[in-house]
Amino acid sequence: MHALEFEGVSKSFAEKNVIRDISFSVEQGEIFGLLGPNGAGKTTLIRLLLDIIKPDSGEIRVFGDFLSAAAKDRIGYLPEERGLYRKTKLLDMLVYLAQLKNVNRKEAQANAESLLKSLDLYEHRGKKVEELSKGMQQKIQFLSAVIHEPELIILDEPFSGLDPVSTKAVKDKILEYRNAGKTVILSTHMMEQAQKLCDRILMLNKGERVLYGTVAGIRKEHGKNSLLVEFAEKRSLRILQEIPGIRKISWREEAVEILPEEGTNVQGILQELMLRAEILRFEQALPSLNEIFIETVESVSGE
């Protein structure tokens, strides 16, 4: 069963198309990345799936069915625009938000306490939100999305405003949920995080689907057949010029990226290299999601 399915969904506001004919599905137990530049329609897509707004056309199925009130209780949502009751005590607010997901009071209280402990916020439980630092508020907001132990967790930019330590804490939590068989939808600009965390992604641009599939598959697909070589000694770079069949050489961090001429045998190049220098690494170079992201967005806007 798919955790989530979109079938030909479109939505427009005031004559402007925000989402155009989008179809995709999210499998149970995966981390699914929702990527795209600002204004691509990510937040609208999330609001559609939460039934906060209605689609103009198309079908949305959550847990295999139209979103019911009961299904809503199985979803946790961290919106991009963070909002908390500023004057309410932490624990009271978390309990209230959990109760709105039909968790009974006692259980909500227990969940809230254990979650606060897990993110080192327990000592602040009696404080009001406005007394906390920005970073702590972010963590509280994250907790409010998972306090009812949802099966589908939707996180819109969960890392924005977090320091590296908190980022790691939230990341660990996300992986923990995936390992527990829960489905996570991660909407973010941070391609590095998406590349590390996500199993599959959907990339939107101007309301349209531009990329969709597994992270590994997309990277392979966008690879230009280039090779990544790392030498033990830097001066060995000169020897590359002696080897035939290489079209382009460029530096990439610690390694050199080689673009072979078409029809050249890659094994041949490796043999030639091994004869002349000590090789630490020799692999097929895959573009990062970030590169694919920029390339895709630019090629679309260049049309």
Added chain:
Amino acid sequence: MFLVSKFSGKTFIVARHEFLKTIRRKEFLFMTFAFPLLLAGIAIIPSLLASTTSAEDQRVGYIDMTGSFDFPESLTREGFSVGPLGAKPSTIEFVRYEESSEAREALQSGQISSYLIVPADFLETGVIELYASEKEMSVPGAELSVELSNIAINSLLKDRVDEPVLQRVKDPVNLKLYNVGDNGESSEQGIAEILASFGLPFLMAFLLFFSIFSASGYLLRGVAEEKENRIMEVLLSSVTPSELLTGKVMGLGAVGLLQIVVWLSVIFLGGGYALPVDLEPVLLLIALIYFLLGFLFFASMMAGVGAVTGSLQESQQVAGIFTFVAVFPLIFMQLILTNPDSPLSVFLSLFPFTSPASMLARMGTSEVPIYQILLSFLILFVSIHGVLLVSSRLFRTYLLMYGKRPGIKEIWKNIREAGR
């Protein structure tokens, strides 16, 4: 019906949360408890002060130069001031002296608190002299003069006229007012009735207006705040807009009801002993119905306003327009009270914005036909339905829109589209 069909567990959770949150607000606690205490304080404290000073027992000396005065040995006075504390009786003991020098010595030595001299020419001048020490704080002059009058009348007329004549001389005229109604019936109108017919309706209308507006004001603030600090999106991922709206209206309605019950009890308890006033249970019941309907009407309107506007400040400005319309009956209160059956009064008591306060005021002063009361209920009920419908659509459309406030045209278009 909208209200009934959307009741769910979550609605009650929202209602409970809103109720608890609001009754902990300082403004609410002040308005509900401190405000009536303050009013009661202003009304009661002076009489408390008056009753404590006059409640002490005194010894008063007298010198009767006419020889015809018949002073009793002591005199027990009922409490002069209002309230249970004032009901404590105090006694004045009269002590006879022959010479003014004796009385002066007694006064200086503190045996008596004051003394009276009835001069020989009392019959011609009517003067009785009262001497008190400078240090004496409470001189019983005013109260004493009533007692002295009775003693004087007794002394002058006793055995010369019949007892009823004696009583009439002491208490000559009691003026009573009667209202002659259209059907020729006349009804007695004493102080209590005048208070009941003018003061109470005004007070009730005022309180009704106040509690409706403070409760729906909390609602407006709540919605605008939740929209402004963006928690709305979190809430809407858990509850539907109509669950949220219904829950808020219920929670804050309970707050307003609590407030008005506290206020009415204060009037009941406080009024019961400060003023001889009867509140008719039927009038109370109708007041509560008007409160509920009036609150629902304004609250759902405020919720719509809160949903459309972008910030708390802006929403309060827009809400001010509605408040202005609702203040109308208070401005026209005099007209309603003096002329309760004029076409304008009838109109104000039927028009949904003004009907709760106006109808209560009319009911206090004249016999309002039952059909008019029922008609105003019906009009309010239908209006509530309409406003709720519009508000919940606005709620759905605008809760998550920020930035520019939509124009009237666009709002109208959205209301119509949402209905399809």
